[in-house]
Amino acid sequence: MIVAFTDLDDTLFQTLRKLPPGMPGLIPATLGRDGQPHSFCTPAQSALLAHFADSGVTVIPVTGRDPAAMARVALPFTSWRVLDHGLTILRPDGQMDTDWRGQVLTQLEPLQGALRDCTQAIAGLAEALGCRLSHHTAHETHFMTVLKHPDADAGSLERVQLALEHHLDSRGYADLQIIANANNVSVLPRYPGKAEAVRHLRQQHFSHATLTLALGDSLSDLAFMNACDLAVTPPGGQVLRTVTAAKLPQR
Template sequence: MIVAFTDLDDTLFQTRRKLPAGAAGLTPATVDRDGQPHSFCTPAQSALLAHFAASGVTVVPVTGRDPAAMARVTLPFTSWRVLDHGLTVLRPDGTADPGWREQVLAHLAELAEALAGCTEHVAALAAEHGCRLTRHRAHGAHFMTVLKHPQADAARLEALQLAWEALLEERAWAGLHIIANANNVSVLPRHLGKAEAVRYLREQHFPDAALTLALGDSLSDVPFMNACDLALTPPAGQLLRTVTAARLPQR
């Protein structure tokens, strides 16, 4: 058995805004809240998915999307799914895996005070910078706070990221960490995420897999990609841009 654990947004599909002007041969992959096509697979991405299907590769989405956002993905995923940045593992029948849910809730209980403190600390500053603050929940528990700027103002997001980083260092809240993408900054559990969920699935449900592949585009995907045998990443993603920009001596 071969299992491909894959990020979704900007790995298997992306919005039109992130595609070259005049891009052709696109296949709709998600819809918006009104049911209109929102994200699309390029011919190369569609070819990869078709190859996986024809070869009998089990494809497991590993995404930050919550169940509602995952329901708007129109690609035919039929196996396990990892949602909420790893906090939710869904079985093929769409129900939450009880073993993983139990582990998640126990860990979140230990982090509840620190996560609430981080959220309260930055709320006023977020409003001052025109950012929307959203508390995300999984299994009924607060697990992540996201700050998003409507125009993706990098300077304003950086100011909020630095405020959070300083607070985590000051309070020694090592159980939380920060991830930053193009238009948002988030604080969430450090040791409970995509990587841990992938390891859980490998150990509990795919122990006999001959090969595990990981697909991801961002730095926050690296931990779960390191939990697999081989990794694939798109050329325009944050991960490969960072590697390309590195000026390290070759040894």
């Protein structure tokens, strides 16, 4: 049995803004809140998904999307699903894995004060820079604060990220982490996360798998990618950009 644990956005599909103008053969992969196509699979991404389906590979999304955003994904996932950056696991029947939920809540509760403090500390700068601040919850519990600039202004997002990093360091919040991309900056628990959710599924439900693949594009995916046997990453993604820019000795 082969299992592919895969990130979604910018790995299996992306918005038109990130694709060459007029690219042929695109297939809608998600819908926006208005019900219109929002993200698309390229022919290569569609071919990969078709190959997985034809080969009997079990495909499990591992995504930061919450259940509502996952419901707008049009791709036919039929197995387990890892949502909310690993804090929510849905069974193949769409019901929540309550055992995992209990473990997550036990670990989230002690972090509420630190999350609240980080949110309050960054709110003033975020407002001054025109960033939108939002609270994300899992199991009715705050687990992530996201700061997004309406124009994806790199300078503003960098200032927010640096301020958050300084605050975490100064307060000694080792159990929190910052993840960032071209669109937003977020602060959330370091554990549990995608990697712990993938390990949980491997141990509890896929211990018999002969091969586990991990697909992801961003640095925040690396932990769960390292929890699998082999990793696949798209060109131009954050992972390959970082590796390409690294000046490391070859030995």
